[in-house]
Amino acid sequence: MAWRAALRSKAVIPALLSCSSHGRLCASPTFITQRNNSTSPKIKVDYDQTTGVAVMHMQSPPVNSLSLDFLTELCISLEKLEMDKGCRGLIITSNQPKVFSAGLDILEMYGKSPEHCGEFWKVVQEMWLKLYGSNMVTIAAINGSSPAGGCLLSLTCDYRIMADNPLYSIGLNETQLGIVAPFWFKETMVNTVGHRNTEVALQLGLLYKPAEALKIGLVDQLVPEDQVFSVATQTMTKWLTIPEHARQITKSMMRNPTIDKLRTNREADIQNFVSFITKESIQKSLRMYMEMLKQRKA
Numbered sequence: 352m353a354w355r356a357a358l359r360s361k362a363v364i365p366a367l368l369s370c371s372s373h374g375r376l377c378a379s380p381t382f383i384t385q386r387n388n389s390t391s392p393k394i395k396v397d398y399d400q401t402t403g404v405a406v407m408h409m410q411s412p413p414v415n416s417l418s419l420d421f422l423t424e425l426c427i428s429l430e431k432l433e434m435d436k437g438c439r440g441l442i443i444t445s446n447q448p449k450v451f452s453a454g455l456d457i458l459e460m461y462g463k464s465p466e467h468c469g470e471f472w473k474v475v476q477e478m479w480l481k482l483y484g485s486n487m488v489t490i491a492a493i494n495g496s497s498p499a500g501g502c503l504l505s506l507t508c509d510y511r512i513m514a515d516n517p518l519y520s521i522g523l524n525e526t527q528l529g530i531v532a533p534f535w536f537k538e539t540m541v542n543t544v545g546h547r548n549t550e551v552a553l554q555l556g557l558l559y560k561p562a563e564a565l566k567i568g569l570v571d572q573l574v575p576e577d578q579v580f581s582v583a584t585q586t587m588t589k590w591l592t593i594p595e596h597a598r599q600i601t602k603s604m605m606r607n608p609t610i611d612k613l614r615t616n617r618e619a620d621i622q623n624f625v626s627f628i629t630k631e632s633i634q635k636s637l638r639m640y641m642e643m644l645k646q647r648k649a
């Protein structure tokens with residue numbers, strides 16, 4: 352709860368950012384493990400000051416679903432890293448077996464009040480705005496399945512490396528839940544794989560096996576599972592050789608038109624989400640989907 356309050360209150364963020372757990376403020380060690388607090392270790396950030404590369408490990412069992420608390424923690428971690436001029440690269444990966452992220456936490460959207468849904472959506476937007484617009488080089492080390500919001504999370508990164516394991520899948524499967532990927536999910540996908548691939552993928556709610564995902568450009572590289580992280584690190588080293596300012600301006604030029612659309616329509620987008628998700632028919636679809644997940648398990 353404290354994290355939610357912290358994120359809502361802009362006045363609190365600078366105070367959090369100056370806390371001594373942040374790598375930049377620690378004088379001697381070059382390798383720092385940053386936890387946001389002892390009660391909510393959903394994200395662990397290892398920041399190596401010598402390389403300027405941070406690794407964000409998602410560690411929220413069982414499937415790294417993107418809950419309000421998880422996303423709030425993620426946003427605060429990102430804010431801290433972004434403020435640190437020495438931190439130039441970020442690798443995002445999962446500590447959970449077989450899953451990168453199961454996407455938005457369905458329980459945050461089912462049976463909840465409009466106020467809760469609005470609060471949740473605001474932090475989903477915030478995560479996307481921060482990551483898609485990040486000045487850092489961002490690499491997704493996708494070491495498991497990554498449906499819906501998990502796919503979006505990886506799409507916000509500059510480069511995606513996925514484990515070559517046919518048991519895993521990735522994609523924006525929202526329509527399979529009876530819900531609709533909002534325009535900024537859609538545009539992030541279009542910006543990555545093009546209009547036609549997105550049109551088919553989103554209407555059918557396709558989840559792609561790694562080889563198919565590589566074929567349409569949804570991921571950039573497949574590697575054996577045990578090499579995902581080492582290849583991500585090597586790739587980061589290459590990206591960091593490019594002159595910083597030129598790369599950042601280029602990134603902004605590519606992404607700002609999409610970012611600006613959400614920035615200027617944030618409130619309307621929240622209202623749109625709340626009125627959509629609280630509809631009885633949509634709630635019914637979510638319930639049926641959750642039941643399906645449980646039956647599949649049984």
Ligand SMILES: CCCCCCCCC/C=C/C(=O)SCCNC(=O)CCNC(=O)[C@H](O)C(C)(C)COP(=O)(O)OP(=O)(O)OC[C@H]1O[C@@H](n2cnc3c(N)ncnc32)[C@H](O)[C@@H]1OP(=O)(O)O
Nearest residue numbers: 416453454455456457458496498499500531624627644648
């Ligand atoms: C107009 C426009 C307006 C706006 C319109 C609205 C826009 C909304 C956009 C929505 C974006 C989303 O991301 S919606 C979320 C979409 N996500 C998904 O479809 C993923 C569903 N999950 C899976 O496929 C699988 O769980 C998978 C991730 C592959 C892992 O499989 P496993 O076999 O390892 O694990 P499971 O046994 O299935 O799951 C373990 C437990 O986690 C739960 N679980 C799994 N995914 C979960 C999730 N996303 N949220 C909550 N709980 C989840 C399961 O129910 C189980 O609970 P127990 O049985 O209790 O243990």
